[in-house]
Amino acid sequence: MHNDLFSLNIFGKTVTIHGYGLMIAIGIAAAIVIAILRARKKKIDPDPILDVALIVLFAGFLGGKIMYIIVDWKEFIKAENKWGYLGGGGFVVYGGIILVLLACAVYFRIRKMDFFEYFDLIMPEVSVAQGFGRIGCFLAGCCYGSVTDSPLGVVFPPESFAITHLGEKIWPTQLFMSIGNFAIAGILLISGRFLKKKGQVGSLYLILYAIGRFVVEFFRDDPRGSIKIFFMKDRSISTSQFISIFVLIAGIALFIWRTRAGSNNTKAEEKIESKKEDKKSVKSESKNDKKSESKVENKSDKNLNTKKAKVSKK
Numbered sequence: 001m002h003n004d005l006f007s008l009n010i011f012g013k014t015v016t017i018h019g020y021g022l023m024i025a026i027g028i029a030a031a032i033v034i035a036i037l038r039a040r041k042k043k044i045d046p047d048p049i050l051d052v053a054l055i056v057l058f059a060g061f062l063g064g065k066i067m068y069i070i071v072d073w074k075e076f077i078k079a080e081n082k083w084g085y086l087g088g089g090g091f092v093v094y095g096g097i098i099l100v101l102l103a104c105a106v107y108f109r110i111r112k113m114d115f116f117e118y119f120d121l122i123m124p125e126v127s128v129a130q131g132f133g134r135i136g137c138f139l140a141g142c143c144y145g146s147v148t149d150s151p152l153g154v155v156f157p158p159e160s161f162a163i164t165h166l167g168e169k170i171w172p173t174q175l176f177m178s179i180g181n182f183a184i185a186g187i188l189l190i191s192g193r194f195l196k197k198k199g200q201v202g203s204l205y206l207i208l209y210a211i212g213r214f215v216v217e218f219f220r221d222d223p224r225g226s227i228k229i230f231f232m233k234d235r236s237i238s239t240s241q242f243i244s245i246f247v248l249i250a251g252i253a254l255f256i257w258r259t260r261a262g263s264n265n266t267k268a269e270e271k272i273e274s275k276k277e278d279k280k281s282v283k284s285e286s287k288n289d290k291k292s293e294s295k296v297e298n299k300s301d302k303n304l305n306t307k308k309a310k311v312s313k314k
Contacts, residue, residue, distance in 0.1 A: 017154075019130040021136070024129075024136055032125075034124075034125050048108070052107070059096070059134055071239045074227075094243045094244075104119070120200070122202075143177070147221070154170065184208045199255075200258050211244075224239060225239035
């Protein structure tokens with residue numbers, strides 16, 4: 001739970017290694033290595049993976065900041081130093097996920113490659129990277145939970161970001177999300193053996209992440225925005241829970257669409273194969289007819305020759 005892990009003396013300067021940044025780096029490196037190995041195993045071109053990693057870094061950061069501004073727009077308008085506000089710790093993961101998916105869709109369209117093939121390949125690794133990232137959140141003390149008497153509760157040190165509950169036991173929601181992300185990655189890797197339609201594994205990630213995030217948000221207590229729902233009277237849900245509802249709907253719709261599209265593709269492929277088989281059978285029949293005709297002609301020629309021979313003998 002200490003963000004400053006250790007310091008190094010590099011060329012006379014002290015460089016402090018922060019837990020959050022280190023976990024992010026480990027998560028990205030692990031995701032890239034796993035993705036390349038799985039791509040080679042599946043006989044998928046691994047070259048775009050490094051490009052996608054860069055897209056995830058830049059589009060993920062930019063999307064997270066944009067969503068943070070949208071969620072906390074009142075504070076952004078009030079802030080005198082806008083660049084200082086953007087450089088702060090505010091970040092909304094959903095914004096990064098949405099922009100990354102859009103940027104990757106454009107990238108694969110430009111390169112004329114199958115987006116959904118890589119969508120299925122990369123999303124388990126994205127979940128792995130998120131799992132390590134949430135460990136970084138735990139070390140920094142951000143994204144913390146509410147006060148609890150549970151044995152699972154933890155007390156964060158004074159230098160952590162959990163400043164509203166210093167000295168109190170709170171839910172380690174960062175670890176809940178980390179375990180959930182690693183579990184999602186495992187589920188996606190296992191389900192990939194059975195879900196053969198392109199886009200099913202990626203859409204399953206959206207479904208599982210939305211459900212998990214919606215549940216964990218009930219245990220969080222860090223300032224992250226809230227939205228009032230008209231039928232909930234005095235209660236409200238967090239911004240991430242509100243977004244989770246739409247991500248869940250989108251994930252289910254995408255899963256159904258890709259399942260139907262995949263079945264249509266298989267039907268079309270079956271029709272093409274049947275047409276090929278019909279053509280082959282027609283060709284084989286025509287060859288057989290030609291062979292039989294040639295045999296008949298040969299027999300008739302032989303009969304004529306024998307008749308001629310008999311006539312000449314006479």
